[in-house]
Amino acid sequence: MSVNQLKIGLSNKEGQLGFMSTRGGPREGAGRKNIGVTKKVSLTLTDELWEKVDKHCVDNKMSRSELIRTLIESSNL
Template sequence: MKHENVKLGIPDQEGQLRIMFSKGGPRAGAGRKGFGVTKKISLTLSQELWETLEQRSTSLNCSRSETVRDIIEAFFLHDSGDKDVQPNAD
């Protein structure tokens, strides 16, 4: 590695001194842009439903998260004109 390709830098965010390379590496604003808020949930389904979800994800060539998101969005788009969604009173 040539020495002119390496420099020391102070990150934009508070932190420690780091070695920075003149090409590549982390940059402010780089990477895939988010489109929503991420919240982790735990979901319990029957084995048959998990298998159906996996098959659907595979057939659509997308992740489980994308498949579940599409299902939820479709439900609310379809249901939004019928009635307001009320919390379960159980």
């Protein structure tokens, strides 16, 4: 059985400390790409509207965020 060695190093993100494996691990540019700025909002809807939103998302294989983003992009704001 081999023992994995760990190193503690500085992350590229604002000087945070992180554990680094001697093999593999996080790489610059890896992972899901950002599509914009994330801001948390609270949305109050009736149970009926939430059911419609969730059904639409399941039927169209999309997240709530994707649905809301699509609706905003298609409007004339």
